[in-house]
Amino acid sequence: MSTNLVSKILFAGCLSFSNLAFADTLEQAMIALKMGQTEQAIDLFKEQKNNPDAMLYLAKIYMDSDLDEAEDWIEQALEVNLNNAEVYYVHGATGIGFHFSALSYAEKSVNSFTKAVELKPDSIKYRKELMQFHTSAPDIAGGDLEIAKVQIEKLRQLDPKVGLEAEINYELSQDNVALADTLLQRAKHTYNDIPDFFFQAGMLQQRKENYQAAFEELTRAISKNADTQESVVAKYNALYQLGRTSVLGETNIDAGIMALKQYLSKAPGLDGLSPKSWTEFRLANLMVLNSQKLEAKTIYLRLAKADNKELAKQAKKAAKKI
Numbered sequence: 439m440s441t442n443l444v445s446k447i448l449f450a451g452c453l454s455f456s457n458l459a460f461a462d463t464l465e466q467a468m469i470a471l472k473m474g475q476t477e478q479a480i481d482l483f484k485e486q487k488n489n490p491d492a493m494l495y496l497a498k499i500y501m502d503s504d505l506d507e508a509e510d511w512i513e514q515a516l517e518v519n520l521n522n523a524e525v526y527y528v529h530g531a532t533g534i535g536f537h538f539s540a541l542s543y544a545e546k547s548v549n550s551f552t553k554a555v556e557l558k559p560d561s562i563k564y565r566k567e568l569m570q571f572h573t574s575a576p577d578i579a580g581g582d583l584e585i586a587k588v589q590i591e592k593l594r595q596l597d598p599k600v601g602l603e604a605e606i607n608y609e610l611s612q613d614n615v616a617l618a619d620t621l622l623q624r625a626k627h628t629y630n631d632i633p634d635f636f637f638q639a640g641m642l643q644q645r646k647e648n649y650q651a652a653f654e655e656l657t658r659a660i661s662k663n664a665d666t667q668e669s670v671v672a673k674y675n676a677l678y679q680l681g682r683t684s685v686l687g688e689t690n691i692d693a694g695i696m697a698l699k700q701y702l703s704k705a706p707g708l709d710g711l712s713p714k715s716w717t718e719f720r721l722a723n724l725m726v727l728n729s730q731k732l733e734a735k736t737i738y739l740r741l742a743k744a745d746n747k748e749l750a751k752q753a754k755k756a757a758k759k760i
Contacts, residue, residue, distance in 0.1 A: 464491060471495070472707045474714070490519040497528050502713055503745035508532050523557035526550040527564055534571070544579035547571060562600050563709075565589050569604055573611035583612075599629060600668075606638060610645075618642065633659035637672040640679060649687025656680040660697070671710045677701040678712045678720070685723045695724045715744055719753060726760065735760045 467482035480499060486492040493515035500508035512529045519525050530550030533543040551568040558564055569589035575581030590608060594601025602625055609618040619642060625635040640655035659676035663669070677697045684694025698721040705711055718737055725734035738760070741753035 464489065467492070467495065471499070490515050490522070490525070493518075494522075494525055494528060497532065501528075501532065502715075503747070505532065521557065523554040523561065523564060526554040526557065527567065530554065530567065530571070541579055544575055548575070548580040559592075560596060562593060562596055565593050565596070566600070566604060569593070570607070570611075573608055599634070603634065603638065610642070615642070615646070631663060632666075632669045633662040633664055633673040633676055634669055636662060637676045637679070640676060640683070644679065644683055644686065647686075649683050649689060652683045653680060653687070653690050653693075656683060657693075667708060670706065671708055674701060674705045674708075674711055677705070678717055681717070681720050681724065685720055685727070688727055691724055691728050695721065695728065698724065713746075715741060715746060715749055719749060719756075722753075722756065726756075731760050 463482055463485055467479045467486075470476075470482060471479035476499060480496065483492040483496050483499075487496075493511045497508045497512035497515060500511065509532050512525065512532050515522075515525045516529055527550070530547040533547030533550065548568075548571055551564065551571055554564040555561065555568050566589075569586045571580075572582050572586035572589070586608060590601060590604045593604045602621065606618050606621045606625070609615075609621065622635060622639045622642065626639060629635055636655050636659035640652045640659060643649075643652035643655055656676045656679055660673060660680065662673065664673040678701050681694040681698035681701070684690045684697075698717055701712075701717050702714055702721070705714065705717075719741055722734040722737040722741075725731070725737070735757055738753045738757035742750050742757060744750045744753065
């Protein structure tokens with residue numbers, strides 16, 4: 439065997455080993471993230487900072503705590519991966535996080551959501567986000583209700599249930615509460631065995647400040663089967679919102695505490711679920727109402743050191759009141 443051929447084989451072997459180690463580090467980072475070891479996950483992802491997948495994960499992580507940092511990572515991911523719909527989706531979501539503080543962010547968001555839909559036209563998630571942008575953004579920021587209606591029809595074609603959810607959300611966005619309520623009643627009858635529409639009904643009652651009615655609807659949502667990822671998200675968000683409803687209404691305190699503890703211990707790591715750090719904050723709120731002030735203050739003081747600036751601010755303020 440020639441020296442040149444041996445060198446090529448050894449070089450190929452080194453590349454394979456390097457790629458394997460690279461993949462292993464990414465997998466370790468994802469495992470750490472799922473286990474709630476966020477800081478360790480960040481360090482591992484940053485070891486592979488030139489990997490588009492690592493950039494995407496870092497952007498998603500920082501979305502909850504540092505939007506500027508999230509924007510930096512997703513911009514880098516976009517530069518090296520122009521055909522990845524998820525990268526465009528997160529790019530758009532980062533712009534939404536700035537709450538249309540500048541028209542450039544709104545333009546970035548709508549362009550990115552539109553591109554994600556173009557790349558994956560059968561994605562329910564991307565079409566829902568594009569619809570929600572157009573119902574929430576003002577005209578000057580690019581909002582267009584006609585485009586939102588087109589997305590509702592496309593969603594209906596992909597999945598009738600999702601299309602109905604989108605229609606309800608559209609009516610709510612336009613403050614057509616009575617029509618949305620009528621659609622919800624029909625939806626609960628048609629889809630009686632899943633949590634999705636009971637969760638929506640609970641959120642509507644919470645919005646109307648009918649906290650006991652919201653509590654009852656959310657309790658029904660929790661009791662339903664969840665066989666799809668969307669239903670799982672609805673069921674666990676119902677647990678979180680049940681606790682939040684107990685805070686807002688200062689009623690059903692014990693049930694609210696139980697719901698939030700169950701959320702903290704069992705909620706999976708899925709997109710669309712409320713952050714567990716905010717869940718702990720709501721739990722501490724309920725503990726205060728339940729005369730468990732020492733336990734509540736311990737939680738507040740820990741959350742006061744959180745990376746999320748708004749959460750840290752509210753936790754510090756709450757701790758001072760005890």
